Amino acid sequence: MITISEVGPRDGVQSLDFIVDIEVKKRWITAEAAAGVPEIEVGSFVNYKRLPQMQDTTALVKHALTLPGLAVAVLVPNLRGAQAAVEARAHKLSIPVSASETHSLRNVNRSHAQMIDEVAAIRALVDDLPTEARPSIEVGIATAFGCTIEGHVPQSTVTDLAERLMEAGADEVGLSDTTGYADPKMIRDRVRAVQTAIGARHITGVHLHNTRGLGLANALAALECGITTLDASLGGLGGCPFAPGASGNIVTEDLVYMLEAMGHSTGIDLPSLIAARKDLAEALTAARSDAPVYGFLADAGLPLHYTPPERAAQ
Amino acid sequence: MITISEVGPRDGVQSLDFIVDIEVKKRWITAEAAAGVPEIEVGSFVNYKRLPQMQDTTALVKHALTLPGLAVAVLVPNLRGAQAAVEARAHKLSIPVSASETHSLRNVNRSHAQMIDEVAAIRALVDDLPTEARPSIEVGIATAFGCTIEGHVPQSTVTDLAERLMEAGADEVGLSDTTGYADPKMIRDRVRAVQTAIGARHITGVHLHNTRGLGLANALAALECGITTLDASLGGLGGCPFAPGASGNIVTEDLVYMLEAMGHSTGIDLPSLIAARKDLAEALTAARSDAPVYGFLADAGLPLHYTPPERAAQ
Incomplete structure (x- = not known):
């Protein structure tokens, strides 16, 4: 399935x-x-x-x-968005965190460290809810295969970010080819590297x-x-x-x-x-x-x- | 490469x-x-x-x-075309033989048996040439993944045809998805089946x-x-x-x-x-x-x- x-x-x-x-x-x-x-x-x-x-x-x-x-x-790009989503009773929150920090700053006006703090704050928000009301938290690592501003994005940036996002409280991390730079070899290499880094059950999706x-x-x-x-x-x-x-x-x-x-x-x-x-x-x-x-x-x-x-x- | x-x-x-x-x-x-x-x-x-x-x-x-x-x-669809190609000194003759016999009749007005005879005649033509002047003979099995007239084309039709075409003198057989009916699983299944039938070195190409x-x-x-x-x-x-x-x-x-x-x-x-x-x-x-x-x-x-x-x- x-x-x-x-x-x-x-x-x-x-x-x-x-x-x-x-x-x-x-x-x-x-x-x-x-x-x-x-x-x-x-x-x-x-x-x-x-x-x-x-x-x-x-x-x-x-x-x-x-x-x-x-x-x-x-x-939801931030805690405020997550609050609105929780209030609306969405089942799943998707948080974009860009592997390219330049793109992250332009897209959501936040650095990697700030986005990781944001994910931790969203985790705390969700954990305060009754179990049955908790949405799942999936972080999509944007520009995970390259960036139109930075060009090449190192694979280690993606795996490091995936680890830190899981530590911050994501249920799952996905990889997003925001820019259409991926090729099948890069997909295999990076998906497998992230599977190794955070466990295959924590990366089930790609965009x-x-x-x-x-x-x-x-x-x-x-x-x-x-x-x-x-x-x-x-x-x-x-x-x-x-x-x-x-x-x-x-x-x-x-x-x-x-x-x-x-x-x-x-x-x-x-x-x-x-x-x-x-x-x-x-x-x-x-x-x-x-x-x-x-x-x-x-x-x-x-x-x-x-x-x-x-x-x-x- | x-x-x-x-x-x-x-x-x-x-x-x-x-x-x-x-x-x-x-x-x-x-x-x-x-x-x-x-x-x-x-x-x-x-x-x-x-x-x-x-x-x-x-x-x-x-x-x-x-x-x-x-x-x-x-x-070249037939011996006459092959004669023209030989005269022009082309390096490679590509002969379309359709796995769907209905399509073969409409496309080149010949049944499977007639096309196999045609390939044998082209082989004889080429073998009569001096070694250095001989073009290679590649048969492309058209509608190898399905046909817009017949619909489903059995895999066994394709492998049987590949065997008979090799016997008739083809240097190589390729598979053509003439109709855009193939999917990646079908590609794998049929390419592997033909590799088994005629040997992997005799099927190197797909269309x-x-x-x-x-x-x-x-x-x-x-x-x-x-x-x-x-x-x-x-x-x-x-x-x-x-x-x-x-x-x-x-x-x-x-x-x-x-x-x-x-x-x-x-x-x-x-x-x-x-x-x-x-x-x-x-x-x-x-x-x-x-x-x-x-x-x-x-x-x-x-x-x-x-x-x-x-x-x-x-």
């Missing part, structure tokens, strides 16, 4: 140059949950003046919590972009290392406005197709997912004709006589 | 709805050879009434033979399309099985006019980037390759504004501080 974590409503929309209506987001989240997507990152509790796209996060968490069986994740076309090859390399949670974005939303269609997250529907074709179970019904993607693409392109929706499966369709394989007992 | 075989001048242009000028093709071939691409399939000796795009193949072989160190490949976005993941799976030759098309040219941008071959520049980043040597200079791609894209879009040129690396650029890695001694 591979867990797909849809991050489109957060990572996918935050770089769009127009505000996506909350009703569009609600339909999107509802449709993906109905298709069997088990986890959705619905937004982030950030400074809305900086990211107005995210100002509906409380309402989206509330909506998502009504959908049966769905794990509701939110991004990949398809900036240089290597997204699904990187996902395959991650799977081979035992990664079981993959972030992705419906219609490959996300990425950089100055390289249209080229920099989004890996495409949820293409990823699910690859996994299911290989015999991995995702619990997701592909035709329903493709239908959800079609609705989303229509809503976004109605708002902006050049909305960066892309992907291959939706254009090409499923193979003739395709049936969900379950051909391997995985 | 991984061998990249550029198939754009053959597979990439044959589905275009406009004729690519021979001077554009010559510049394209010259530029890729200068960038270090070791093998180029420059055209095919087919019925030009059916495929007018290919009528300059003799002239292109002649041109390509002037480029130092370049292996010059051509597609992949990116129809459902899985092209580079499939290439990675093939590499892991010991495949050392990968077909690709500059700017991902190729594929289906009714699914624009969605059905081309795997993208040469994206593939080379993946391989080099992983530490595999290809002998190709990426900046020169990207420059060749830019020239080609300009020439094609000048002829037709919606020419199906795509790919990711060319839009995103190389990572900051990227240097050809050679970080692994491969």
Whole structure:
């Protein structure tokens, strides 16, 4: 069983140059949950003046919590965001800590040491809650494969940071290829190094972009290392406005197709997912004709006589 | 060392709805050879009434033979095409034999038995030549992972065909994902099955399309099985006019980037390759504004501080 974590409503929309209506987001989240997507990152509790796209996060968490069986994740960059997430009763807090300190300072205005303090403070906040109300705390190490500002990011920076974040109280650490710099060898090397550093059960997920076309090859390399949670974005939303269609997250529907074709179970019904993607693409392109929706499966369709394989007992 | 075989001048242009000028093709071939691409399939000796795009193949072989160190490949569907290729002094004959017999009949108007006879006749033709003039004979098993007409193609059909083609005199058999139906598991299963059937040294290459976005993941799976030759098309040219941008071959520049980043040597200079791609894209879009040129690396650029890695001694 591979867990797909849809991050489109957060990572996918935050770089769009127009505000996506909350009703569009609600339909999107509802449709993906109905298709069997088990986890959705619905937004982030950030400074809305900086990211107005995210100002509906409380309402989206509330909506998502009504959908049966769905794990509701939110991004929180700091303690204040975590407090809002706890108040909204999100199931999972995702904290971005950038391996590139330059990127960390620009992204969340905090150094490594400050972010580690922030994670410790969030741990304390969560531990004060009754057990059943505690969200899980996952830190995503951003720019874990390289940085557009610093260039090369040493592997030891990533493993050291992973260790310190676990000590600070993270339940789990994931690796994010924020910049699309990863290749399959780098994925294997770094995932294995972090597994050695903090234990394989504390790194189950990766977050990949398809900036240089290597997204699904990187996902395959991650799977081979035992990664079981993959972030992705419906219609490959996300990425950089100055390289249209080229920099989004890996495409949820293409990823699910690859996994299911290989015999991995995702619990997701592909035709329903493709239908959800079609609705989303229509809503976004109605708002902006050049909305960066892309992907291959939706254009090409499923193979003739395709049936969900379950051909391997995985 | 991984061998990249550029198939754009053959597979990439044959589905275009406009004729690519021979001077554009010559510049394209010259530029890729200068960038270090070791093998180029420059055209095919087919019925030009059916495929007018290919009528300059003799002239292109002649041109390509002037480029130092370049292996010059051509597609030949039958003995008559092989005679033309031998006369033109091509280094390598690539014969498409479709695992789907329905597809074979539509594509080259011949059954499996007839194609096997054709391969035997081509073997006899080649063996009559002086040793130094003999081209190599590679059969590409088309629709080896499924067919848009027949749907599922049994693995045993592929391995049986591979055995019979070797018996008929092929030097090598490759597997082609003509329809973009392959996934990484299928690649591993079928490549290994054919390796077992005919010996690993007789299957060194695969031909992949990116129809459902899985092209580079499939290439990675093939590499892991010991495949050392990968077909690709500059700017991902190729594929289906009714699914624009969605059905081309795997993208040469994206593939080379993946391989080099992983530490595999290809002998190709990426900046020169990207420059060749830019020239080609300009020439094609000048002829037709919606020419199906795509790919990711060319839009995103190389990572900051990227240097050809050679970080692994491969």
